[in-house]
Amino acid sequence: MGARSTEHATRDAEWLSNTTDGRQQRSDSSQRFPVNMNGRIPNHAALSGPGKLRQQEKRVARKARRIEANNTLTPKLATAPRQVPKTIENQRVRDETHVKDIDEEVVEELAHDEFAKHFSDVTSQKVMITTSRKPSGEMFRFLENIFSVVPNVYYHARRAYHVQEVIKHAVARGFTDLLVFNENRKFGRGAKVNGLLHVHLPVGPSCLYRLSSLALTKTIRNHGRATKHHPELILNNFSTRLGHRIGRMLMSVFPQRPELQGRRVVTFHNQRDFIFFRHHRYIFELRKGIRQYDQRESDNSTKSVEYAQGSPEGRKPIEAVARNPEIQDAPERITSGRSSCSGDGSNFRARLQELGPRFTLKLLSVQKGVFDSKHGEYEYVRCRRADGNKLDRRKFVL
Amino acid sequence: MFEDGATGRRLRLIVTDELGILRRAEAAGRSALGSKETFTMNARWGQASRARGFVKGCCSAGQSGDSGVVTTSDDAPSGWLAVARNDKTAEVIEMATGAAMGGGPVDVGGTPVAVDLFGPGSAREGCRLVTVTEEGDAVVHACGYEGVVTGFGDLSLGVGAGQERIVEEWSEESRFKVIGNALSARVGGGGDRLICGGKGQGNDVKMYDVEEQKVIYKSKPPPPNWLGYRAPPYVSAMHFIPGTDCREFLVGTGEHMLRRYDVREKRAVMDVPIGEWVITSLQMNHDQSVAYVANNHGNLFGFDMKTQRMAHKFKGHQGGIRQIAVHPEEDLIVSAGLDRWLRVFSMSTRKCLGQVYMQQVMCGVQWDARSPAWEEAFAEAEKKAKGKKKKKKARAVEDADEEEVPKKKKKLKKSDGEKVAKKKKKKVRRDDDDDDEF
Numbered sequence: 142m143g144a145r146s147t148e149h150a151t152r153d154a155e156w157l158s159n160t161t162d163g164r165q166q167r168s169d170s171s172q173r174f175p176v177n178m179n180g181r182i183p184n185h186a187a188l189s190g191p192g193k194l195r196q197q198e199k200r201v202a203r204k205a206r207r208i209e210a211n212n213t214l215t216p217k218l219a220t221a222p223r224q225v226p227k228t229i230e231n232q233r234v235r236d237e238t239h240v241k242d243i244d245e246e247v248v249e250e251l252a253h254d255e256f257a258k259h260f261s262d263v264t265s266q267k268v269m270i271t272t273s274r275k276p277s278g279e280m281f282r283f284l285e286n287i288f289s290v291v292p293n294v295y296y297h298a299r300r301a302y303h304v305q306e307v308i309k310h311a312v313a314r315g316f317t318d319l320l321v322f323n324e325n326r327k328f329g330r331g332a333k334v335n336g337l338l339h340v341h342l343p344v345g346p347s348c349l350y351r352l353s354s355l356a357l358t359k360t361i362r363n364h365g366r367a368t369k370h371h372p373e374l375i376l377n378n379f380s381t382r383l384g385h386r387i388g389r390m391l392m393s394v395f396p397q398r399p400e401l402q403g404r405r406v407v408t409f410h411n412q413r414d415f416i417f418f419r420h421h422r423y424i425f426e427l428r429k430g431i432r433q434y435d436q437r438e439s440d441n442s443t444k445s446v447e448y449a450q451g452s453p454e455g456r457k458p459i460e461a462v463a464r465n466p467e468i469q470d471a472p473e474r475i476t477s478g479r480s481s482c483s484g485d486g487s488n489f490r491a492r493l494q495e496l497g498p499r500f501t502l503k504l505l506s507v508q509k510g511v512f513d514s515k516h517g518e519y520e521y522v523r524c525r526r527a528d529g530n531k532l533d534r535r536k537f538v539l
Numbered sequence: 540m541f542e543d544g545a546t547g548r549r550l551r552l553i554v555t556d557e558l559g560i561l562r563r564a565e566a567a568g569r570s571a572l573g574s575k576e577t578f579t580m581n582a583r584w585g586q587a588s589r590a591r592g593f594v595k596g597c598c599s600a601g602q603s604g605d606s607g608v609v610t611t612s613d614d615a616p617s618g619w620l621a622v623a624r625n626d627k628t629a630e631v632i633e634m635a636t637g638a639a640m641g642g643g644p645v646d647v648g649g650t651p652v653a654v655d656l657f658g659p660g661s662a663r664e665g666c667r668l669v670t671v672t673e674e675g676d677a678v679v680h681a682c683g684y685e686g687v688v689t690g691f692g693d694l695s696l697g698v699g700a701g702q703e704r705i706v707e708e709w710s711e712e713s714r715f716k717v718i719g720n721a722l723s724a725r726v727g728g729g730g731d732r733l734i735c736g737g738k739g740q741g742n743d744v745k746m747y748d749v750e751e752q753k754v755i756y757k758s759k760p761p762p763p764n765w766l767g768y769r770a771p772p773y774v775s776a777m778h779f780i781p782g783t784d785c786r787e788f789l790v791g792t793g794e795h796m797l798r799r800y801d802v803r804e805k806r807a808v809m810d811v812p813i814g815e816w817v818i819t820s821l822q823m824n825h826d827q828s829v830a831y832v833a834n835n836h837g838n839l840f841g842f843d844m845k846t847q848r849m850a851h852k853f854k855g856h857q858g859g860i861r862q863i864a865v866h867p868e869e870d871l872i873v874s875a876g877l878d879r880w881l882r883v884f885s886m887s888t889r890k891c892l893g894q895v896y897m898q899q900v901m902c903g904v905q906w907d908a909r910s911p912a913w914e915e916a917f918a919e920a921e922k923k924a925k926g927k928k929k930k931k932k933a934r935a936v937e938d939a940d941e942e943e944v945p946k947k948k949k950k951l952k953k954s955d956g957e958k959v960a961k962k963k964k965k966k967v968r969r970d971d972d973d974d975d976e977f
Contacts, residue, residue, distance in 0.1 A: 237896035238879075246898040249587035253558055382879070509859070509877060509900075516793055516817050518835045518859045520877045520900070527837070527857045538857075 229413060234529075234536045238381040247382070254386070255341055259317070259393040268294040268394055269316045271307060273323045277332035280324055286358050286498040287320075289367040290407060290420055292396055304338065308511050312343045318394050322352070337502060338512060341390055345510040346520060348390060350416075350502040358497030365422055365494040370403020371396040372420075378411040383521055384539035387416075387504060405496070414530075414537045416502040425489045504539065549914060550866075551907035552578070552883075553634050554875055555593035555622055556899040560585045561637050563907075564881055564895050569869050573892035578883060580895055584637030590626055595861045596723075596776075596820060597623035597654050598903025618909050621668060623651035629670045629680075631656055634907040635917060641666070641682045642708030649674045652721050657730035668709060669749065671717065671724035671735055679749060681712040715752040718745055722793075725777045728785040736774025736790060743772040743807075744790060744800060759805040761798075770794050778821035778830075789830055791818025797832055797842060811847055814838050822865045822872065824886055831872060831886075835859035839874055841889070853884045855891050862903040875904035 225231065240247055251257065258264045268291055272280050276299070288294060295316075299307070304321060311319050323336030334355055340347040358364050374395055379388035391409050399405075408419040509518040521538070525531035528538050550572070552564040563582040566572055585591075599621045618634040628644035629651055649672030657667040668680040717724070717735045724735035726749070733747040746756035763769040773793030780787040780799075790798040790807070795816060799809035816836035823830050829850060830842040837856035840849050858878030865872050870886040877900050883893045 249558060250899060253587060253589040507858075516835075518817075518877060519837060520858045522837055522858065524837075524857065527855055 229535055232535050234533060238383065240380060240382060240385060247385070250382075251389075254389070255344055255346065256389045256393045259397060260389070262397055264317060266293060266317050266394060266396055267315060268318045268320060269307075269311045269314075270294055270296050270320045270322070271299045272321070273327070274299055274301065275328035277324060277328060279332050280322065280334060282357055282359075283322070283334050283355065283498065289358070289496070290372070290498075291394060292369070292371055304340075304512050308340060308342065316342055318342060320394070339390065339394075340512050341393060342511065345508060346386075346390065347508045347510075347512040347517075348387065349505045351505055353501050353503070355500040356498060361495050361497045361499065363494065364497050367405060367420065367422070367496045368403050370400035370405055371398065372403065372405040372407040373399040373401070375406055375408040375410070377408070379409075379539055381539060383507070384411065387507070387539060391416075411539050414503065414539050416504070416539070418498075418500050418502065420496045420498070421493045422496055424492050424494070426492060428488055428490055548911045550578070550869070550871070550883075551634070552873055552881065553598075553620055553905050553907055554881060554897055554901050555598045555903045556897065556901050557592045558587040558589060558899050559591035559593060559624060560587060560899065561622075561632065562897060563634075564897070566893060569871070572883070573885070573890060577893040578881065578895040580897060582637070592625045593902040594623040594625060594651055595902045597651055598862060598905055599655050600905040600907075618907055618913075619656060620905055621654045621656035622903070623647075623654040623670060625650060627651070627672075629654045629668060631666070631668060634905075645680050645709045645711075647672055647676075647678045649676055653724035653735075655726035655730075657726070667712075667730045669726045669730060669733065671721050671733070673721060675716055675718040675721040675735075675737065676714055677717045677724075677733060677735070677747065677749070678714045679712045680709040682709050713752060717747055718742075723774055723777050725779055725788070727779040727788075732785040734777055734779070734788055736772065736777060738773045738793070739771050741772065743774060744777075746802065756802045758800060758807065761807060761810055776818045776821045778823065780823060780827055782827060789821050789823070791821050791832060793817045795834065797830065799844075809847060811842075813840055813842060813849060819859065819861055820863045822863050824865065825870075829886070831863055831865070833860035833863045833874060833876075837876070837878065839863065839884075841886075851889050853882075853889055853891070855882060855894070856880075861901060864904050864906055866906050867908045873904050873906065875901040877901075
């Protein structure tokens with residue numbers, strides 16, 4: 142208490158001294174600016190001629206804006222359309238590769254592609270993880286995180302095997318996916334995980350990604366610990382045919398049916414061709430100050446799921462829920478749960494807790510079959526000129 | 540050079556894809572291409588099935604010696620397309636209607652790697668379909684024909700021309716082993732000469748006489764390098780150089796070497812690295828001064844045969860190319876591949892004149908380069924077919940108006956109508972014969 146008062150006192154003293162000095166300063170400034178009778182400097186004094194005119198114009202415009210703003214607050218004009226800012230995303234150039242609606246061609250492709258078995262529940266995923274040669278400690282800390290994210294995943298040491306040998310062994314052991322994480326240097330200090338090779342087995346395709354902006358779970362503030370439930374998946378903005386393919390490939394790493402009681406969500410968010418990976422747990426809880434609640438409503442909310450608009454398999458999880466006999470009337474509940482969460486009258490609010498890790502992927506190439514860097518067929522090779530985004534920043538491929 | 544608009548023909552492309560669907564892309568003409576006009580996909584035939592998907596690069600409008608297409612008896616392109624499918628079959632398709640000819644697909648007993656068709660214009664009588672399978676078997680199917688073959692379909696029957704012209708079904712004529720692991724093959728010289736190349740072992744290239752089933756030429760491998768290492772053969776693309784009477788041919792390898800062979804020399808007379816990836820398709824321009832080399836990484840190069848250097852590139856590919864095709868008369872080259880865009884370039888300016896999104900991963904592409912005369916005849920036949928349909932419809936409506944008949948009777952009436960239509964078809968057929976004078 143005492144300390145605080147002394148602080149105040151010193152501050153006051155400073156202020157006083159400033160005021161006393163101020164007179165002198167004012168006399169200094171008087172050399173440059175004319176001083177009127179009250180000893181105050183007029184605002185416009187420094188300007189004359191065109192500058193002054195400009196200032197006056199600005200003032201008029203400002204006033205007009207203020208009046209306009211006041212008008213928009215009145216109920217009559219409140220319905221005026223709000224201006225949407227121009228962003229690269231909402232100005233995106235859409236060409237023929239964009240999937241507008243699921244037409245015959247898309248359905249045919251989905252029915253006959255390499256992931257059709259996974260999505261029709263014929264096979265269940267089984268993932269092999271390996272690293273580049275001579276992995277560092279950092280790599281293993283990262284792999285621990287990955288183990289908390291992907292179910293049914295097995296680590297195999299890379300040793301000195303070629304990727305093609307690894308693929309052969311993985312196929313023989315019934316794996317459906319192979320993830321090879323790469324580091325920028327071998328065995329050394331300060332090694333960073335910087336790449337991901339994802340091979341879908343047994344017949345491909347294989348994708349090469351650059352991995353960046355990695356934050357391990359430990360470094361994330363307020364992070365939680367992931368449970369072993371199968372996560373739900375959110376895929377955002379995979380809008381082209383290639384995007385759909387990549388989205389399906391990423392989905393096939395995870396089990397087809399989420400265990401909703403786990404409230405775990407894995408997100409692949411595509412923005413400007415960068416795929417952001419995030420891992421969260423969500424919870425619907427009572428708003429502050431509300432003690433009692435309807436039991437039914439709470440049930441709804443815990444089972445509600447968020448679905449991304451425009452994601453290729455956007456409605457798949459709902460079907461999965463609907464097929465599950467335990468929660469048969471789930472779709473209705475989902476809708477009711479969602480409305481109760483988002484509506485104004487709701488007693489619930491949704492909260493997220495990040496579980497980590499987080500990283501960003503950038504697609505470099507897609508190969509048709511399993512990985513063969515020398516003789517493999519490329520479905521897509523990143524080339525800024527061919528992709529069109531060298532000449533037009535609003536063009537994207539995913 | 541070709542003057543713009545000198546030929547007012549429509550430009551047609553036939554594309555095969557991985558799901559076994561055949562598509563057609565069309566543009567109105569060469570003159571406005573690239574500015575006002577572009578290609579549009581306007582027809583598709585077949586049902587999606589990966590098992591019946593087309594084999595990559597196995598799509599050929601025939602290769603009969605000097606010209607790149609099968610010719611009919613009046614030396615016009617026939618509009619027939621030989622294709623191979625993953626279910627170990629090969630078939631011949633009429634490009635205008637997508638109908639299989641000669642009694643449908645034939646079983647070749649192995650996954651085909653190359654297929655070629657020789658029409659009646661070739662040295663021997665009848666049609667020959669030569670297929671080379673992965674196991675290294677060459678299978679020759681023959682098919683007789685009757686009358687004047689124009690390659691022109693009778694639309695009123697809803698089938699291709701071959702259906703009634705090629706009266707017999709395909710029958711296996713001969714089958715013989717050519718190489719261990721075949722990867723690519725070509726047939727030339729009117730169906731007489733077969734070149735094939737494989738992967739892993741044996742000779743790089745062998746040439747066979749199809750008639751006598753004998754080896755005519757075996758190439759020696761290229762000399763070992765300074766380390767004493769000799770790369771095993773990996774022949775991924777082949778192309779006869781037109782105008783050399785099947786003596787010279789180009790070979791592209793998986794180790795990105797472009798070679799030129801002359802039957803009079805044991806070793807390749809030219810051996811140049813080009814690009815860094817597996818060469819998938821080879822073509823040459825009309826005066827054989829430039830070779831076009833496509834690879835599986837999305838590069839399409841123009842290679843100058845005189846200076847033996849890469850002359851230019853065609854830009855814009857996002858994924859690997861599976862087949863390229865040069866238009867027999869215009870200065871156009873088309874590429875089809877894994878990025879699902881069909882791109883047409885001008886060979887002289889190297890500009891992309893048109894591109895169309897073909898929805899699925901493509902396996903092969905060919906030009907349908909039939910003459911404007913054929914086009915007129917085709918359009919007329921189409922009109923007739925349509926007119927007939929309309930008449931038929933009108934008649935059905937009249938019937939319905941006259942008296943309200945129970946369903947069974949209606950069916951009967953329809954069948955009557957069909958009989959009438961059949962009679963008319965015969966008439967049309969006669970008309971067609973008239974059209975044959977074109």
